[in-house]
Amino acid sequence: MIKAILFDLGGVVVFNDLNAQLKDFSEELNIDIEILRELEIENHIKIILGKKSVKEFCSSIKSRFSLGQDSLTLSLIWNRIYNTHAKLNFELLEKLKELKKDYKLGLITNIEDLPAQTHQRQRLYQNFKVSLLSCRIGVAKPDIKIYARAISSLGLKGSECIFIDNKKSNLVPAKEFGMKTILYKDNEQLFKDLKKLKCLK
Secondary structure, eight states: OOOEEEEOTBTTTEEOOHHHHHHHHHHHHTOOHHHHHHHHHHHHHHHHTTSSOHHHHHHHHHHHHTOSSOHHHHHHHHHHHHHHHOEEOHHHHHHHHHHTTTSEEEEEEOOOHHHHHHHHHTTGGGGOSEEEEHHHHTOOTTOHHHHHHHHHHHTOOGGGEEEEESOHHHHHHHHHTTOEEEEOSOHHHHHHHHHHTTSOO
16 A cells, blocks of 8 residues: 655756756856866765765866856855756646645655755745755665665655656666656656556546
């Protein structure tokens, strides 16, 4: 019996576009986007694990491109551009109100510290009983420990949970715990899949 539904954030609850973010950031600062992209890839794991803050990452950008702005200013620009591209999935958020009546809802997300703060100010996490943010707990998908922590926090078995993510690679560990999984493509498909599992009417 399904008792909980766990969601990914980026690409499911929030639509964001890292490539567009990097493009806007590079254009605003007049720096090479390919070098910026390489720098982001090099630092990505450390940032989402909370081992490196966005401000510290921006310090690396400052050094790499010999920029005049300080790291705080650069991090504010980075976050402003993230906020411009990050769009809440309001249709899904509305549907969560219906799902909350019958299921425990959880969030498992790989996220940087500043975007995590942005969504906290939006009270986004209040929609979920459990919110596991990689930058705050030091574990990220697809590490199996973050799924184990989610199940434990909810006091449930894997077989009692559904996990929804827009990346196939993040669904594999969930299946190992016996969770039912849904690969998110769009809201229409998600709602159909949830109806098939008898979670929506």
